[in-house]
Amino acid sequence: MRIAAMYSFNNGKTIIELSYPDEFSEVVDIITSVDASHCRNKVSREKTMPGRLLYSPSALNKAFVAEFEKRGWIKHRVQCHYSRDFYVSDFDSLNTARGAFREIDFVKNRVGVEVQFGKYAFMVYNVCAKMTIFHNLDVIDVGIEIVPVKAFADEMSTGVSFFEQFVWDLEHRGVSDIDIPVLIIGVTDELSSPLSSS
Template sequence: MRVTDIFSFGGGLETLQSDYRDEYDELVKAIESNTADEVFVKRTKEASKSGKFLASPGTMNHNILIEQLHDTYGWAVDHSAGRNKSEIEEIGKEPRSIGDPECEVDISPGERYGKRTVDGWKNSCCVEIQFGKYAFMIYDVLAKFGHFQQHDKIGLGIEVLPSNNLVQDMSTGVGYYEQLEAEISHLPTDYVNEEYRIPVVGIGVGFERPSIDHNNLEAEVGVTSQQTVADF
C-alpha cells in the first residue's frame, strides 16, 4: 500500500513540516506495511461485487494501528478488533483490542456518553484511519479534531482514507479521499470560524498508483480552502 494523494487544510502542511515530520514519517511507514495479500481477504455477499475478495478495513487497521503505530513506534491507539476477528485470523494474526487513555478526552468528568477517542495519538498529533462510512470523514475533520483541540490535545489532525481506486474494491458506502477533498473545498468561508479551524492533512492510500514524493510535499499537496458564495 502507498500514499497516493495528500491535501492540506487550515495550515496542515505547514504544521506538519514544522512540528510533526517524525510522526508523519512513522505513519507513512505504517501504511506501507500493508501488503495486498493481507488486505484483499474480505468475502462479500454484495451482489454487485460477488465473487471478489474485497479490501478488509479490519486487517488494514490492525496492521497500521496495532502492529506498526502501537507496537513499533509507541503511539497511543484506540482500536477494537471485535467485528473483524475472522479477517485478521485469516491472515494468521491474533486480533487485539487496545484502548489507551491518551486517546480519550471526556467532555465533562463522569458524563457517560461524553467520551471522544481518536484512532492514534502521539505528541499531540492525532490520526483517524477512516475506512468506514462516508459521513464520518467530515465529522472527523470539522468536529472530532476540534474537540481535541479545545482540550489542548491536538496540534495536527491527519485523516487517512482510501483513494477512489481502492474504494472500488471495498464494501459499498465507504468514503474516499477525493470525496472529502471536494466536500471541504465547497464549504462556505464562514462555516468554521478561522480561529477554530484545526490544521488538517488528508491522506489517500491505495495500491494502483505510485507513491507521492514525501521529500517534496509542497509540490504534491493540494491546498484546500473554504470558498465563498461568489465562487459558484
C-alpha cells in the same frame, strides 16, 4: 500500502512537515509498512459483486493499529458528561448515556491521527468536529486523516467513502476560524502503480 494523494486542509501539510517532521515521517513509514494484501480477505455478498474478493476495512484498521502501536502512538479517550441543563422545563431524562466518551485513534507529541475506511460522515466528523474538540481539550495541535482513494475504495464493500469525495466537500466548505491544520492522506494498495511519466 502507498500514498496516492495528499490534501492540505488549513495549511496542514506545511505546518506538519515543518513543526512535526519526525511524526510525519513515522506516519509515512507506517503507511508503507502496512501490507494490504493480507487484508484482501472479504468475500462479497453484495448483488453488484457476488463472490468477489475485497479488502476488509476492519482488517485494514487492525493492520494500521499494529503499526502505530509498534511505534508508540496511543489512543486518547475522554469521558463525556452530557448536560441536562438544556431540556425544556417539562422534560427530564434519567438516561444521560453513562460511560459515553470520545476517542481519537492515535496521538503522539500533539499530532492526532484518524484512520478511516468507513462511511463518509465519519471522515467529515473527524476533521470538522473531533479534531477540533481534541485541540480544545489541549490534546493535539494538528491532525492527519488517512483515507482510501477512490480506486482503492472500489475494492471494498459499497458505501466506503474516499479521498476525492472528501476533498471536494472540504474545498467547497472552506476553512473556519476554529479548524485546526489537518493533512488528508489518500492511500491505496501496493498494486496500484503511479502514472508513467511522459
